[in-house]
Amino acid sequence: MKLPCFETVISQMVKNIYRYKGCRYSELEAKLVDDFKAGCFFQQDDPDYKINEFKNEIYWVSKYLKMIRLIRDGSDGLISINPEGVRFLNTQVLEESKLEDLEQLIEIRTYLNTFELKLDPIVVSYRQLTQADKGKVDRTLSSFYCSKDPDIQDFVRHKMERFDDKSICRSYLILDRENSDDENFCILGFFALALKILTVDQNKLNRKQKRDMNLLREQEGIPSYFIAQLGKNDMFKYNFKGKYLLDEAVNIVYDCIGLLGGTIVWLEANKEADSVVKFYKNNKFIELQSEMQEDGVERIQMIKYLNRE
Known part of the structure; x- marks a missing residue:
């Protein structure tokens, strides 16, 4: 089953958290599902199954972004951008309007490539x-x-x-x-x-x-x-x-x-x-x-x- 690639989901997730200065996980999940419904990712047989699979992908993307300290869970229950993530985003996005255009979104690969995630x-x-x-x-x-x-x-x-x-x-x-x-x-x-x-x-x-x-x-x-x-x-x-x-x-x-x-x-x-x-x-x-x-x-x-x- 073809799902949106990880980089696309990462970019959309970061865009939404950055734009709204934080959001609850349930709201973030619903927004991403709506975004990709509009992109015709689920206009095929058994869309409910595909949506459930996509929700699983969203879970893992959020988990990964926390591992690399790009996002974090706040004490208020909101997911927000980590301070070092904010510093990176501020160097990539000069105008807030750019966040509206996925094609002009941050070069997220730069952060992923430079972050040294500890592995065992x-x-x-x-x-x-x-x-x-x-x-x-x-x-x-x-x-x-x-x-x-x-x-x-x-x-x-x-x-x-x-x-x-x-x-x-x-x-x-x-x-x-x-x-x-x-x-x-x-x-x-x-x-x-x-x-x-x-x-x-x-x-x-x-x-x-x-x-x-x-x-x-x-x-x-x-x-x-x-x-x-x-x-x-x-x-x-x-x-x-x-x-x-x-x-x-x-x-x-x-x-x-x-x-x-x-x-x-x-x-x-x-x-x-x-x-x-x-x-x-x-x-x-x-x-x-x-x-x-x-x-x-x-x-x-x-x-x-x-x-x-």
């Missing part, structure tokens, strides 16, 4: 997570947002349990111990690992590639470790580096190699997603081959030889 990440398997209270687990999973890839968001929220039960893959979450509380764990990111055959055409490989892959003559498939899913939570994408997430996934693969052997970890990336492909190349993944898949998307298969580390 820990890797937890999905099975470990489910040992906690079920309500807390459900609330935690529903707090994962990935606007760039809705399939990843849907997997975390609705498919992780089924894939784990059937041993299709094993999922891991990066939780933040610093900002989690009794009600919710904070998810920084997640990844899923699987065993998968990497199919290759030896006629298209050079001698060095065959040697690096330890290929036997006529061998077309290589049993290997596959990073099936990997994504950051939108809420922390300015405070948490994707490299940490990828490194933790590869570290678990190293543990598997120590027990079972193997030399290759690989993944797939949308060929059109230049920044994603560049990110993996910067982390020593090598482009191997590409193929058009059933969903009509051409994906690059990228591999990393772990016996070189």
Whole structure:
């Protein structure tokens, strides 16, 4: 389900709090829902469900803004802009009228990028997570947002349990111990690992590639470790580096190699997603081959030889 992206909700929320010099949470929530109704975000099937999902997003946006000390709860029950947030906004907004135009709203990314949010990440398997209270687990999973890839968001929220039960893959979450509380764990990111055959055409490989892959003559498939899913939570994408997430996934693969052997970890990336492909190349993944898949998307298969580390 497509929801307004986090930056849009953050901007609208800050705009309303700044404009009215503070407001109650219920009033803020109602105003944001009305704003986005007018923007046709909910003019589709089952609008009530979408509105409830959006209210959940509003809750997490407000929670995040308090973490980075842009807004605060007052003793009078009103949410207001924090003093350091006011100082930042005053440097961005010269005229009050600018707040009326979303396109001319503050460059909120500047604040998000410069604020050093203290984090204490820990890797937890999905099975470990489910040992906690079920309500807390459900609330935690529903707090994962990935606007760039809705399939990843849907997997975390609705498919992780089924894939784990059937041993299709094993999922891991990066939780933040610093900002989690009794009600919710904070998810920084997640990844899923699987065993998968990497199919290759030896006629298209050079001698060095065959040697690096330890290929036997006529061998077309290589049993290997596959990073099936990997994504950051939108809420922390300015405070948490994707490299940490990828490194933790590869570290678990190293543990598997120590027990079972193997030399290759690989993944797939949308060929059109230049920044994603560049990110993996910067982390020593090598482009191997590409193929058009059933969903009509051409994906690059990228591999990393772990016996070189």
